[in-house]
Amino acid sequence: MATGLMTVTTAEKHIGEVWPQDVIRAEEFALEIAPRVYRKWKFAGFGDVYHIPRVPNIEAETKSASTDVTMRTYTDTEQTVTVNIHQAAGFEQEDIVALLSNTDLAMEMKRKIGYALGRALDVQLATYPQNFSQIYGSYSSELTYDNFISAWLDLTRAGVNVASNCTWFLSAAAKAGLLKQEIFINQLYNSNGGGRAVEQATIGNIFGAPVIVSNLTRAAAANQSDSWLQDQRAIGLIMAQEPKVVTEYIAKSLANVVVGHQVYGAAEIDRYGEAAGNVTATDTWAVLLKTVS
Numbered sequence: 358m359a360t361g362l363m364t365v366t367t368a369e370k371h372i373g374e375v376w377p378q379d380v381i382r383a384e385e386f387a388l389e390i391a392p393r394v395y396r397k398w399k400f401a402g403f404g405d406v407y408h409i410p411r412v413p414n415i416e417a418e419t420k421s422a423s424t425d426v427t428m429r430t431y432t433d434t435e436q437t438v439t440v441n442i443h444q445a446a447g448f449e450q451e452d453i454v455a456l457l458s459n460t461d462l463a464m465e466m467k468r469k470i471g472y473a474l475g476r477a478l479d480v481q482l483a484t485y486p487q488n489f490s491q492i493y494g495s496y497s498s499e500l501t502y503d504n505f506i507s508a509w510l511d512l513t514r515a516g517v518n519v520a521s522n523c524t525w526f527l528s529a530a531a532k533a534g535l536l537k538q539e540i541f542i543n544q545l546y547n548s549n550g551g552g553r554a555v556e557q558a559t560i561g562n563i564f565g566a567p568v569i570v571s572n573l574t575r576a577a578a579a580n581q582s583d584s585w586l587q588d589q590r591a592i593g594l595i596m597a598q599e600p601k602v603v604t605e606y607i608a609k610s611l612a613n614v615v616v617g618h619q620v621y622g623a624a625e626i627d628r629y630g631e632a633a634g635n636v637t638a639t640d641t642w643a644v645l646l647k648t649v650s
Contacts, residue, residue, distance in 0.1 A: 483573055
């Protein structure tokens with residue numbers, strides 16, 4: 358007869374391992390960019406290149422007695438948006454996995470398909486600001502208050518009401534730089550965010566436009582990222598197909614296939630300036646802010 362202390366070693370066969378009915382899901386960033394671009398041009402049900410003509414302001418003149426008014430005509434240009442981006446994400450699961458697994462893997466992966474497509478759209482839209490012609494700041498450097506003033510001034514001079522239809526898109530590091538600056542965190546300067554800036558890392562509007570942090574802004578290189586100020590109309594998006602899920606059962610594999618996909622086109626939008634008779638289209642709706650990542 359054995360004698361001694363009962364230990365976890367002697368009782369090994371009686372001690373089970375437990376897998377809780379839970380999983381640790383990969384982090385998902387907030388998808389902030391796509392909801393704030395121009396989406397009013399709708400997919401017609403066909404066609405891959407969409408043409409939107411531009412119209413200039415007509416010139417006025419001082420009319421003299423007994424003289425005809427000068428008739429004005431302009432050779433207009435167009436904005437095109439090409440629908441050519443087809444993105445997909447999917448998985449294939451054998452029946453035996455669904456039968457034996459403690460986790461509903463199919464449901465988990467379906468959720469991740471939705472995030473994958475939304476993330477891919479935001480990442481694509483974040484590639485356009487690098488081409489904005491109006492630029493302030495320097496890569497690898499934090500933004501300054503003067504950078505924000507200059508961006509506001511450019512859009513205001515172009516006729517954009519920054520407080521009405523614009524958004525500041527900042528990288529996390531760019532916003533962190535603002536939290537070091539008294540003018541952004543002191544309530545004496547910024548009543549809508551200053552009182553919460555240090556306690557909650559919250560900065561409200563800057564010159565009336567909301568500050569949105571996106572972790573999906575483009576990183577130009579190590580410690581470099583794009584932030585930007587834009588009127589909603591600066592980037593146009595045409596969704597030819599919103600995310601759609603297709604399922605199929607493959608009998609010879611005894612497996613279910615699930616694929617989600619979306620089709621769209623997007624472009625930086627140029628317009629004529631306010632000057633009468635101007636038919637040179639430029640991107641006066643937005644400003645790139647080069648900064649840290």
